[in-house]
Amino acid sequence: MATIDTTITSPDAPPVQRNGWVYAVIIAVCVVNFLPYLWVVMTGFMDGAAAASRAPQWIFTPTLDAFRYLIFEKGIMSNFMNSLIVALCSTFFSVTIGMFCAYALARYDFIGRDDVSFWVLTNRMMPPVAVLIPIFVIFQTLKLLDTLPGLILLYTAMQLPFVVWMLTGYFRDIPRRYEESAMVDGDTWFQAFRKVTLPLMMPSITATAIFVMILSWNEFAFATFLTSTNAKTMPPAIMAYSIGADIEWNVLGAAVVLITAPLILFVLVMQRQLISGLSQGVVKK
Amino acid sequence: MADLRIENLAKTFKDGHEALRGISLAVADREAVFLLGPSGAGKTTTLRLIAGLEDATAGRIRIGGRDVTDRTPRERNLAMVYDKHSLFPHMTIFENLAYPLRVRNTGEADMRQRIASVAETLQIEGLMDRRPAQLSGGQQQRVAIGRALVREADCYLLDEPISHLDAQLRARMRVEFKRLQREFKATMLYVSHDQLEAMTMADRIVLINKGRIEQIAPPQEMFDRPATLFAATFIGEPLMNTVPAVLSEEAGGFALTLGGARIPLHRDWVMSGSALVAGAAYSVGIRPQHIALAAADAAGPGIVRGTVFAVETLGSRVIFDVDLAGAIIRVMTTVDAARRHAQQIGAPIAFRVDPDFVCLFDVASGQTVRQARFSARVPAA
Numbered sequence: 001m002a003t004i005d006t007t008i009t010s011p012d013a014p015p016v017q018r019n020g021w022v023y024a025v026i027i028a029v030c031v032v033n034f035l036p037y038l039w040v041v042m043t044g045f046m047d048g049a050a051a052a053s054r055a056p057q058w059i060f061t062p063t064l065d066a067f068r069y070l071i072f073e074k075g076i077m078s079n080f081m082n083s084l085i086v087a088l089c090s091t092f093f094s095v096t097i098g099m100f101c102a103y104a105l106a107r108y109d110f111i112g113r114d115d116v117s118f119w120v121l122t123n124r125m126m127p128p129v130a131v132l133i134p135i136f137v138i139f140q141t142l143k144l145l146d147t148l149p150g151l152i153l154l155y156t157a158m159q160l161p162f163v164v165w166m167l168t169g170y171f172r173d174i175p176r177r178y179e180e181s182a183m184v185d186g187d188t189w190f191q192a193f194r195k196v197t198l199p200l201m202m203p204s205i206t207a208t209a210i211f212v213m214i215l216s217w218n219e220f221a222f223a224t225f226l227t228s229t230n231a232k233t234m235p236p237a238i239m240a241y242s243i244g245a246d247i248e249w250n251v252l253g254a255a256v257v258l259i260t261a262p263l264i265l266f267v268l269v270m271q272r273q274l275i276s277g278l279s280q281g282v283v284k285k
Numbered sequence: 286m287a288d289l290r291i292e293n294l295a296k297t298f299k300d301g302h303e304a305l306r307g308i309s310l311a312v313a314d315r316e317a318v319f320l321l322g323p324s325g326a327g328k329t330t331t332l333r334l335i336a337g338l339e340d341a342t343a344g345r346i347r348i349g350g351r352d353v354t355d356r357t358p359r360e361r362n363l364a365m366v367y368d369k370h371s372l373f374p375h376m377t378i379f380e381n382l383a384y385p386l387r388v389r390n391t392g393e394a395d396m397r398q399r400i401a402s403v404a405e406t407l408q409i410e411g412l413m414d415r416r417p418a419q420l421s422g423g424q425q426q427r428v429a430i431g432r433a434l435v436r437e438a439d440c441y442l443l444d445e446p447i448s449h450l451d452a453q454l455r456a457r458m459r460v461e462f463k464r465l466q467r468e469f470k471a472t473m474l475y476v477s478h479d480q481l482e483a484m485t486m487a488d489r490i491v492l493i494n495k496g497r498i499e500q501i502a503p504p505q506e507m508f509d510r511p512a513t514l515f516a517a518t519f520i521g522e523p524l525m526n527t528v529p530a531v532l533s534e535e536a537g538g539f540a541l542t543l544g545g546a547r548i549p550l551h552r553d554w555v556m557s558g559s560a561l562v563a564g565a566a567y568s569v570g571i572r573p574q575h576i577a578l579a580a581a582d583a584a585g586p587g588i589v590r591g592t593v594f595a596v597e598t599l600g601s602r603v604i605f606d607v608d609l610a611g612a613i614i615r616v617m618t619t620v621d622a623a624r625r626h627a628q629q630i631g632a633p634i635a636f637r638v639d640p641d642f643v644c645l646f647d648v649a650s651g652q653t654v655r656q657a658r659f660s661a662r663v664p665a666a
Contacts, residue, residue, distance in 0.1 A: 199375045
């Protein structure tokens with residue numbers, strides 16, 4: 001009788017692929033992305049002469065001259081505050097309003113629902129510059145030119161389609177059963193929404209809010225056209241240092257640091273929320 | 286607790302799909318009724334209508350005599366357990382159990398006491414600080430059931446609460462459910478597509494198919510006296526054999542012709558009830574458990590000859606699939622009986638049909654025209 005081999009061997013673990021090229025690509029991407037920014041930041045801390053010299057200097061004595069100039073002589077912090085107020089307020093309004101729109105689109109079946117969600121998306125397709133002049137005229141008529149409420153209103157309207165589009169998908173990914181359970185347990189619709197759906201949506205809402213905030217913070221075209229002194233935000237304020245025959249590079253560098261630092265800090269702090277929010281629904285199914 | 290009564294409930298969805306075509310049923314106070322049916326029969330829709338999560342197209346729903354048809358879910362005082370997604374993933378098990386009580390502003394001490402008592406019954410005391418994602422499927426469903434039990438609902442609605450658990454766990458949960466039912470004595474409407482769950486746990490079964498009720502009966506009666514062909518083939522494992530056979534009348538006696546063999550029938554059985562037409566074809570139903578194998582050369586009344594088509598060994602029982610010129614009849618026998626017969630495919634074999642265990646169905650309507658004779662002897666429980 002033939003002997004049957006009953007010993008069981010499990011196969012070896014597959015060899016881990018060590019591919020040097022992966023690191024080469026990563027390093028290349030990092031250099032392309034970060035080196036220019038690093039250079040700008042370094043320039044911001046140079047004095048005028050070092051920044052203007054033709055030969056690039058890696059070693060220099062850091063100075064805060066450029067920052068001092070911008071903050072105390074040019075009063076750029078008032079622009080900074082304007083940007084902060086406009087970005088925070090427009091993010092708050094667009095996310096709050098958009099959240100309810102998205103919820104309605106995701107949960108309720110009404111006539112024209114698909115048309116509404118498509119129409120919302122078409123708003124994003126149009127280049128904003130196309131409506132620059134009409135909006136200028138409207139703002140002039142409504143006396144909203146160079147005011148913070150005007151900018152907040154405009155940015156809220158601009159970001160709303162993006163928020164609605166993003167959040168509709170995320171709301172659809174949350175089983176309706178959760179709300180229904182809460183309602184059978186004795187909650188009203190709004191209580192169920194607040195206590196069950198909203199907490200589950202929080203990562204997605206945070207991620208969307210971060211995106212909207214970045215877009216509002218960096219918005220340039222409308223801010224340049226619609227503001228002059230009172231409500232001028234950071235992007236048009238910085239433009240003043242980047243054009244002209246005689247550019248002070250260290251001042252421009254400092255301005256770039258000032259405008260990007262809050263965003264970088266913000267994203268570093270919120271990184272985990274951002275990633276978990278964006279990948280929600282992709283992994284959880 | 287309260288009784289539940291639904292009358293002519295119908296639901297047509299917006300896309301024109303008719304999920305329910307008018308069903309009426311009643312669940313008595315503290316009774317466990319099972320809604321049983323294949324998927325897409327309208328079971329879950331019925332439950333959602335009762336819970337108030339969908340609006341009925343027609344019909345009324347009464348709970349404890351109160352018409353709740355137009356009330357919101359929260360005004361109906363029901364508790365519901367789903368097959369999944371019953372627990373809130375962002376809350377601990379304790380918070381999940383406390384949720385229905387907090388909604389009702391139950392006092393802190395009372396709440397803790399109730400949760401502790403339910404947790405003890407369901408053996409989930411050790412899980413209170415975990416999140417639903419950290420529990421196994423069986424634990425999750427126990428907590429989901431606990432969430433329904435912590436408060437005093439008028440009626441409990443269960444939507445396949447244990448169906449997606451694995452077989453072993455399901456068997457354990459069935460036993461646990463029976464115990465819970467004894468302890469809590471709740472008015473319960475339980476949706477299931479698993480006849481085993483319904484047969485073992487129900488006081489009464491409501492069999493539903495394509496949005497209509499096929500039969501309402503206690504489990505044993507459902508098995509012994511199916512009202513329709515659908516009921517006969519849906520309940521019972523293995524399936525009831527149903528084959529076309531011609532009813533013949535000669536010399537004052539009635540017989541069925543099945544696979545070339547004659548099965549004499551009792552005259553009083555044929556004559557009782559609605560008139561049967563001699564020469565007409567009926568669907569004959571015989572359960573595999575009610576047929577006995579016979580030697581291939583056996584002769585006598587009720588002996589039907591065929592060939593072995595397949596033999597399925599179940600361990601404690603053996604199922605012979607016998608080929609009768611195209612029609613397959615399944616015969617369930619003991620292991621001992623099976624040893625006495627040829628088991629090769631194609632071997633000749635015979636079986637004896639006891640006329641007491643035969644029931645007849647109308648081919649066109651699918652209605653039962655004669656219940657098996659044995660079922661009349663024992664009064665249905």
